[in-house]
Amino acid sequence: MITHAMEDYLKTVYLLQEGQEKVSTSAIAQQMEVSAASVTGMIRKLAAMGLLNYASYQGVELTEGGKKIAQEIIRHHRLLELYLVEIMGFSWDKVHDEADKLEHVISEEFEERMSEALGHPTTDPHGHAIPAKDGALQEVAYATLTEVDAGSSATVQHVSDNDPEMLRYFDQLGLLPGAVVHVVAKEPFNGPLRLKVDQTEHFVGREVAGNVFVSPQIT
Amino acid sequence: MITHAMEDYLKTVYLLQEGQEKVSTSAIAQQMEVSAASVTGMIRKLAAMGLLNYASYQGVELTEGGKKIAQEIIRHHRLLELYLVEIMGFSWDKVHDEADKLEHVISEEFEERMSEALGHPTTDPHGHAIPAKDGALQEVAYATLTEVDAGSSATVQHVSDNDPEMLRYFDQLGLLPGAVVHVVAKEPFNGPLRLKVDQTEHFVGREVAGNVFVSPQIT
DNA sequence: TTAAGAATTTAGGAATGCCTAAATCTAACT
DNA sequence: AGTTAGATTTAGGCATTCCTAAATTCTTAA
CATH class of the missing domain: 1.10.10.10 (Winged helix-like DNA-binding domain superfamily/Winged helix DNA-binding domain)
Incomplete structure (x- = not known):
C-alpha cells in the first residue's frame, strides 16, 4: 500500500531529480525538513517496493513505476x-x-x-x-533572475512556490509568470539586484532573485 | 494535537448521540467498523483531552469542546x-x-x-x-419509511448516505429528498413494502426502507 | 441469587513514520 | 597513505492506531 508519506517522498525525489539523475539522501532530508535517518528508512521501503533504485551511499533514482506515481x-x-x-x-x-x-x-x-x-x-x-x-x-530548465545580465530583460516563467511569504513578496513586486523584468543593475559581490518591473524599480536580494525563473524576453 | 482518526471518532459519537445522550463503545465500534478494544483506547485518549466524558462501562458523551469539533x-x-x-x-x-x-x-x-x-x-x-x-x-428526528402506515404518503427528507450501492438504488427508485412516496401496502412480517413513487410502483425491502427518512406529507 | 451471556476493558503485539545518537563510509586534502 | 570532515546508515525509541485474545464487569433470566 502506498501511503501519503511515500507519495511525498516520491514527489520530492522526482522534483529534485530534474537535471541530475541521482538524488542524495541529504537533499531529500533538507527539502522535506526531515532527518536523514528517516529518509534512509523510507528509501529502503520504496526500493523494496520497486519504486526507486538505490544503493547505499550512491543516491536514489526513481523507477518508471515511481515516476508515474510522482507525476x-x-x-x-x-x-x-x-x-x-x-x-x-x-x-x-x-x-x-x-x-x-x-x-x-x-x-x-x-x-x-x-x-x-x-x-x-x-x-x-x-x-x-x-x-x-x-x-x-516537460519542464524547461529556465535561468534564474540572478543569472540575467545587467541591462537585459527577461520574462518570468515560474517562481518557487514553497514559501508563502516569498510568494506574497513576488506578488507585491509584480513578479508573476508572464511579467517582463528589466535588470537595471547587478551590484558587485552579494548585493541586491536592481529591477524594473512594470515601470517601477525595486531592489531585490540575491536569494530572492534565485527563486524567480525566467527566459530571455522575446520581442 | 487532534488527528484525523480522532475527528472521525468525534463525528461518529456526535451522529450516534442524536436522541440519546450516552453512546456505547460497541455502537461506535460497529459504526466505524473497528474493534471495541480500539474504541476503548481512543475514547480514553479523547476523555483525557477533555473532548468527551466517559466512565468505564457507562458509555460516552461529548463535551462542548468535542461537539464543536464534531460539528x-x-x-x-x-x-x-x-x-x-x-x-x-x-x-x-x-x-x-x-x-x-x-x-x-x-x-x-x-x-x-x-x-x-x-x-x-x-x-x-x-x-x-x-x-x-x-x-x-438541528436535525429533526424523522420517521423511516418502515414506520409509515399503509395507505399514507410521506415526503423524503433525507436518506442514509453510508452505502453507495444503496444510494444508487434510491436514485433509481426516485427516492430523493423532496420526493413524495405513497405506501401502498406493507406485507405482514418481514416482507417488502409496496411503494408508489412518481406514478411507478416498487417493492422495497424492510432494511432498505429503514434508511429512508420521511415526514408526513403536508398537502 | 446465581450463572450464563453480552458488553467492555486490559494485555500484548504489529505497522507506520518520525526522532536522536552512535557507527560507518566516502572523499578530499596534506 | 593518513586524517578528517561530512554524508549516510544502523540502532534503539516513541507515538499513533489498529488488531486478537483473555480477563473483567454488567445484565438478565432461570
Whole structure:
C-alpha cells in the first residue's frame, strides 16, 4: 500500500531529480525538513517496493513505476493550485499549502473534473507545467533572475512556490509568470539586484532573485 | 494535537448521540467498523483531552469542546457533498466517500469559499442539515419509511448516505429528498413494502426502507 | 441469587513514520 | 597513505492506531 508519506517522498525525489539523475539522501532530508535517518528508512521501503533504485551511499533514482506515481501527485498538486485560484478565488500565496494536503486525498474523478472545469490546462498559477494525465511533464530548465545580465530583460516563467511569504513578496513586486523584468543593475559581490518591473524599480536580494525563473524576453 | 482518526471518532459519537445522550463503545465500534478494544483506547485518549466524558462501562458523551469539533467536521462533510454535486457535477452516490477523505484536510478558507459558492446552504444533497459556521445543527428526528402506515404518503427528507450501492438504488427508485412516496401496502412480517413513487410502483425491502427518512406529507 | 451471556476493558503485539545518537563510509586534502 | 570532515546508515525509541485474545464487569433470566 502506498501511503501519503511515500507519495511525498516520491514527489520530492522526482522534483529534485530534474537535471541530475541521482538524488542524495541529504537533499531529500533538507527539502522535506526531515532527518536523514528517516529518509534512509523510507528509501529502503520504496526500493523494496520497486519504486526507486538505490544503493547505499550512491543516491536514489526513481523507477518508471515511481515516476508515474510522482507525476500523478504533481498533476494533482498543480491542478489543485490552479483550481483554487481560478475557480475558488484563493489568493496565489495560499494555494500551495492547501494543495499539499489535498493532493494525496482526491480521487481520479475529482482530478478529472477539475481539469475539465479549467479547460485542461498545462500550466499552474506559479508557471509550472502540469503533467498530462499519463504523459510526462516537460519542464524547461529556465535561468534564474540572478543569472540575467545587467541591462537585459527577461520574462518570468515560474517562481518557487514553497514559501508563502516569498510568494506574497513576488506578488507585491509584480513578479508573476508572464511579467517582463528589466535588470537595471547587478551590484558587485552579494548585493541586491536592481529591477524594473512594470515601470517601477525595486531592489531585490540575491536569494530572492534565485527563486524567480525566467527566459530571455522575446520581442 | 487532534488527528484525523480522532475527528472521525468525534463525528461518529456526535451522529450516534442524536436522541440519546450516552453512546456505547460497541455502537461506535460497529459504526466505524473497528474493534471495541480500539474504541476503548481512543475514547480514553479523547476523555483525557477533555473532548468527551466517559466512565468505564457507562458509555460516552461529548463535551462542548468535542461537539464543536464534531460539528465542524460534519459541516465540512456536508458542504463538500453539496459542492461536489452542485458545482463539480459528481453523481449523488460518489460524494460521500470523497467527502469522508476531504473533510479532515480542507482549511477554513476552503470551507468558507465553498459555502459562498453555494449561497450558504443549510441542507446537503442527502437532505441532512448543514451546521452553521459556529452554531449547532438541528436535525429533526424523522420517521423511516418502515414506520409509515399503509395507505399514507410521506415526503423524503433525507436518506442514509453510508452505502453507495444503496444510494444508487434510491436514485433509481426516485427516492430523493423532496420526493413524495405513497405506501401502498406493507406485507405482514418481514416482507417488502409496496411503494408508489412518481406514478411507478416498487417493492422495497424492510432494511432498505429503514434508511429512508420521511415526514408526513403536508398537502 | 446465581450463572450464563453480552458488553467492555486490559494485555500484548504489529505497522507506520518520525526522532536522536552512535557507527560507518566516502572523499578530499596534506 | 593518513586524517578528517561530512554524508549516510544502523540502532534503539516513541507515538499513533489498529488488531486478537483473555480477563473483567454488567445484565438478565432461570
